[in-house]
Amino acid sequence: MNEANPPIAHLPPELLVSIFASLADESSVYETDWTVVTHVCRAWRHIALDHPILWRHVNFTDDDAWTRELCLRSQSVSISVLWNVEEAPYSPIKADILLAHLVHTEQLTLLVDDDSHHITTTLTFPAPALHTFSVFSSGQSEVDIPTNLFDSYSPKLHQVAIDRCSRFPWSSPVLNNVVVFNLSNVVDFPLGEDGGFLAALERMSVLKTLSISSVEPYSFVTGNTPSHQHAELSHVSRLTLSCDVTDCVAFFQRVRLSPAVSLDLSAVSTSSSDSIRTLLRAIKSAGVNTDEHAVSLELTSSCPGFVCVQTYNVERPTEQDKEFPAFYIAFLWSEERELDALDVTKAICATFSLAHLQALNVNIRGPQWCAALPLWMDLFGASRSISTLTVSGREGALVCAALTQAYDDGTKKWGPVVHGTVATYFLPTLTNLEIDRDALSFTLLGESAPLHQLLPQWLKQREDAGLVALRALTLDGYGGVTPEWIADLKIAFPSLAITVY
Amino acid sequence: MPTIVSVDDSTVPGEGSSRLLLLVSSDNKHIVVEEDIMSRSRFISKQVEGFEATSQRHAILLPFSSFVLNKVIEYCSHYRGYYLLEDDPDAAPPGRSPVREWDQEFLDVDRNMLLRIIKAAHYLEIKSLVGSCARAIADMIRGKTTEEMREILGVENDFTPEEEHSPSSKCTG
Numbered sequence: 026m027n028e029a030n031p032p033i034a035h036l037p038p039e040l041l042v043s044i045f046a047s048l049a050d051e052s053s054v055y056e057t058d059w060t061v062v063t064h065v066c067r068a069w070r071h072i073a074l075d076h077p078i079l080w081r082h083v084n085f086t087d088d089d090a091w092t093r094e095l096c097l098r099s100q101s102v103s104i105s106v107l108w109n110v111e112e113a114p115y116s117p118i119k120a121d122i123l124l125a126h127l128v129h130t131e132q133l134t135l136l137v138d139d140d141s142h143h144i145t146t147t148l149t150f151p152a153p154a155l156h157t158f159s160v161f162s163s164g165q166s167e168v169d170i171p172t173n174l175f176d177s178y179s180p181k182l183h184q185v186a187i188d189r190c191s192r193f194p195w196s197s198p199v200l201n202n203v204v205v206f207n208l209s210n211v212v213d214f215p216l217g218e219d220g221g222f223l224a225a226l227e228r229m230s231v232l233k234t235l236s237i238s239s240v241e242p243y244s245f246v247t248g249n250t251p252s253h254q255h256a257e258l259s260h261v262s263r264l265t266l267s268c269d270v271t272d273c274v275a276f277f278q279r280v281r282l283s284p285a286v287s288l289d290l291s292a293v294s295t296s297s298s299d300s301i302r303t304l305l306r307a308i309k310s311a312g313v314n315t316d317e318h319a320v321s322l323e324l325t326s327s328c329p330g331f332v333c334v335q336t337y338n339v340e341r342p343t344e345q346d347k348e349f350p351a352f353y354i355a356f357l358w359s360e361e362r363e364l365d366a367l368d369v370t371k372a373i374c375a376t377f378s379l380a381h382l383q384a385l386n387v388n389i390r391g392p393q394w395c396a397a398l399p400l401w402m403d404l405f406g407a408s409r410s411i412s413t414l415t416v417s418g419r420e421g422a423l424v425c426a427a428l429t430q431a432y433d434d435g436t437k438k439w440g441p442v443v444h445g446t447v448a449t450y451f452l453p454t455l456t457n458l459e460i461d462r463d464a465l466s467f468t469l470l471g472e473s474a475p476l477h478q479l480l481p482q483w484l485k486q487r488e489d490a491g492l493v494a495l496r497a498l499t500l501d502g503y504g505g506v507t508p509e510w511i512a513d514l515k516i517a518f519p520s521l522a523i524t525v526y
Numbered sequence: 527m528p529t530i531v532s533v534d535d536s537t538v539p540g541e542g543s544s545r546l547l548l549l550v551s552s553d554n555k556h557i558v559v560e561e562d563i564m565s566r567s568r569f570i571s572k573q574v575e576g577f578e579a580t581s582q583r584h585a586i587l588l589p590f591s592s593f594v595l596n597k598v599i600e601y602c603s604h605y606r607g608y609y610l611l612e613d614d615p616d617a618a619p620p621g622r623s624p625v626r627e628w629d630q631e632f633l634d635v636d637r638n639m640l641l642r643i644i645k646a647a648h649y650l651e652i653k654s655l656v657g658s659c660a661r662a663i664a665d666m667i668r669g670k671t672t673e674e675m676r677e678i679l680g681v682e683n684d685f686t687p688e689e690e691h692s693p694s695s696k697c698t699g
Contacts, residue, residue, distance in 0.1 A: 033641060033663075033679040040648055043660035048668060064672045067684050 041069065042076050049079055077102045085113040085123075092119060096126045103154050105132035108144070111163070115141040124150050127175075132157040139164030142189075146171050151178040159186040162210070167192055175199050191244075195225035203229050207236040211268075214244040216279050223256035223279055233262045237276075238291075240268035245275040259283045259312075267291040270304050277307035284314035458498050477506045484518055499524045547574070548585040549599075555592035556585070563602045566613050568651035590646045597639075598646050601632060601655055612654040629658040637666065637679065 033041075049059040059079075063070040073079055077100035085092045085108040092113070096104070104126065113119060127133075127150050137144055137160065145160060145168055152158075152175040162168050168187070172194040175182075179199045186207040187193060191214045200206075206229065216223055226232065235258075245268070258264075258280045266273055270292045292304065484495060498514075498521055500506060511523055545561045547570070564570040573586050588595060633640060644659035667675045676683055683690075 033681055036641065036645065037648065040644055040656065040660065043656060044663045047657070047660045047664035058669070061670075061672055062667075062675065064685075064690070065675050065683070066681050067689070069681070 103131035109136040157184040162189040212241040236265040238267040242269040245272040277311040551592035
């Protein structure tokens with residue numbers, strides 16, 4: 026092996042194939058930019074043309090002859106086919122090419138429009154190598170899928186993504202071995218129909234990941250025949266659902282899920298606390314064990330006067346709330362709209378029963394929020410179980426100041442610690458307190474002093490008042506304390522875990 | 527086939543599972559390396575299996591310089607004990623070679639060195655290293671014109687004008 030100055034032309038063909046394959050794989054998969062190597066020299070051209078594996082990604086183009094040539098160069102290796110009708114308009118020749126090579130097609134992706142949604146009706150030939158089948162539509166028409174899709178023979182089909190295919194032949198055996206199933210743009214899709222969607226999901230015994238998104242509101246309930254039968258979907262380990270709360274509820278009321286299923290919900294609500302509660306009950310009734318497993322729910326509400334997104338992490342229930350788990354609620358207000366802070370705050374008060382609330386994170390921005398301060402006072406004051414309350418945002422400090430005043434007046438039972446623009450309020454049930462380097466001052470019963478000077482006094486006062494004892498104190502970069510101060514605090518409050526960074 | 531010469535036991539002492547191998551480069555440098563480190567090489571593994579069959583241990587002569595060999599040993603040492611799918615003879619080959627950050631730095635060398643490493647990796651049957659080298663070489667020519675590719679990799683244009691421009695030679699859309 027002469028290695029003095031090895032020109033690349035002397036590399037064994039299999040190494041050049043590896044290089045070309047890497048070039049092909051790293052470009053956008055279906056791009057043919059890599060084929061420029063066939064114009065570099067004779068050896069490269071021969072090697073490229075002699076190795077069909079390099080031609081396994083076939084992107085249908087406007088040129089029918091070139092499309093056919095690409096398919097022929099792949100010979101009989103498993104190929105991935107992409108046909109985007111916006112770049113390669115439908116032609117009977119292309120349809121014939123597609124069908125002629127279906128037998129060794131491993132991945133098939135069709136991007137259709139209103140003029141070409143019938144492409145799929147030709148897919149009535151066996152697809153013995155097909156692993157992934159995806160259909161996406163840029164139009165509004167339903168995509169037509171034949172009842173004898175792939176002649177009912179696609180034993181390796183593990184991944185299916187269909188878009189605007191509400192009339193999919195759900196009884197087709199091609200779904201039997203599907204592991205990942207994505208359904209999007211669902212319209213008028215009653216779940217109660219016999220032999221329909223839910224029955225298909227039940228039969229898909231190896232299905233692990235199910236995603237349903239962009240469901241037209243009330244698609245799952247329109248014309249739905251009430252049924253007490255549940256589709257057994259305990260084999261599904263991950264469920265992603267994005268639709269109206271009403272449709273979410275309808276779905277969960279019709280299925281049985283594994284207690285440990287991973288749920289990722291994105292629901293749209295008309296901002297009624299009842300709908301949220303109904304949804305949570307439906308999730309539980311589907312068998313999901315929210316006691317042990319977190320559920321991620323992003324709820325988009327549209328109330329008169331405002332839009333908000335609320336994120337719930339449903340965690341373990343507590344003694345205070347047997348019916349519903351504790352909520353972590355974050356309100357992220359749309360800054361693009363002029364919001365009436367008073368209305369928003371009223372809506373929050375009306376929407377949530379704060380008796381169940383354990384943690385609340387509120388991001389307050391905009392001077393108009395000051396007008397709503399009295400309501401915020403009521404909002405926070407209504408809670409009897411909040412252990413963590415964080416108010417942040419540009420106007421957070423104003424809210425904080427008002428609450429401080431309320432505390433000093435003796436009308437409320439908590440006091441704030443202000444650090445920077447973030448204000449953390451600790452309540453009667455507070456168990457964990459974090460203080461950062463910006464926590465410069467602390468107001469307690471009208472006395473204002475550096476935090477560390479008043480903190481021992483405040484802890485003692487809590488203890489004397491019989492409030493829930495603080496269990497953990499974290500000082501993150503706060504510069505006012507000395508080792509002696511920490512040692513004294515540990516002696517005075519031996520059960521308090523003190524962490525200093 | 528490699529040239530194999532006998533070595534006495536004192537040159538290559540055996541120490542149970544971490545036995546030592548003597549590798550001899552083309553510039554006649556003797557490099558002792560633990561067998562475990564080189565087990566990623568199918569070629570070396572097959573040689574060692576041969577030793578087991580004959581109860582004799584040998585030096586393994588390799589047709590590349592000690593400079594290149596040390597680079598390969600550095601690679602194998604870094605991934606000692608790591609499972610890399612590409613090097614599993616029983617695993618299906620991955621669809622595309624995974625990107626490993628350490629490899630990218632390791633292979634940040636000039637063209638000739640890169641070509642020598644990929645040839646050595648190919649000879650030693652270390653598929654993971656071949657894949658990483660192939661990716662590095664592909665990175666050098668990605669997005670380049672044919673003329674630039676020829677210049678970067680030292681390839682001669684041996685097409686006749688007819689071959690280069692003949693409609694039948696169309697290779698790109």
